[in-house]
Amino acid sequence: MDDYNYAHFPPTGEKADKFERFYEAPNVGTIAPDMALEDLESGETRHLKDLWKSGAVLMDFGSYS
């Protein structure tokens, strides 16, 4: 993943319409990994485990492009 922020679609070595990496991600029924992310609004670091401490979390991933 050296070229994570690839300059041209499709990224080389990754198949955007295939699910291999998704299969390797944690399964339903297991505990999700805690990750640190930056809150765009406040600039503060948010930990996913703090978000799901008080209730469920619905996360969708994406970008503007």
Place this chain on the structure above:
Amino acid sequence: MEDIAERYVDRSVRSVFVYVREAHPAENLPPHVSMDMKRDHARQFREEQKIKRPILLDDMTGTCHRAFGTLPNMTWLIERGGLILYKAAWTRPDDVIAALDESWGGYQRRRQDDLMPAYSERMIWRAGEDDRFIELSKRSGPQAIEEMFGKEGLVKAYGEKGEP
């Protein structure tokens, strides 16, 4: 997804958008070379698309994105305490609603209705939406359209001249 976020917020489901790498980098939305650029793209997205749910930025190497499968348009539903209830390789709002009703709803009712957990997987289908992609990608720039659909896409987007 904004509508779903609003509909379920009263039922203690918190919605967030995780901003990752540009899926179709182009002239107006180039690949991120710094967190500042990533923040800037996310702000443009929030303001122009009127995104109300909180936006969380992944880091420059996609640590969170990779941990959850690296696909460009996933949805994950995680119950209190971190239990994964649903993972979708593509965000299809009606499928997300079905997951909220079944997977999350069942979890809430499990004691009163004497429910035991089970598990299923299935293929779902999404519309190709080529025309919609072309329309939306005008914002990103011609590169995004050309890399998906070649010269034909550019002509579709901008007419015979094939450029904006």
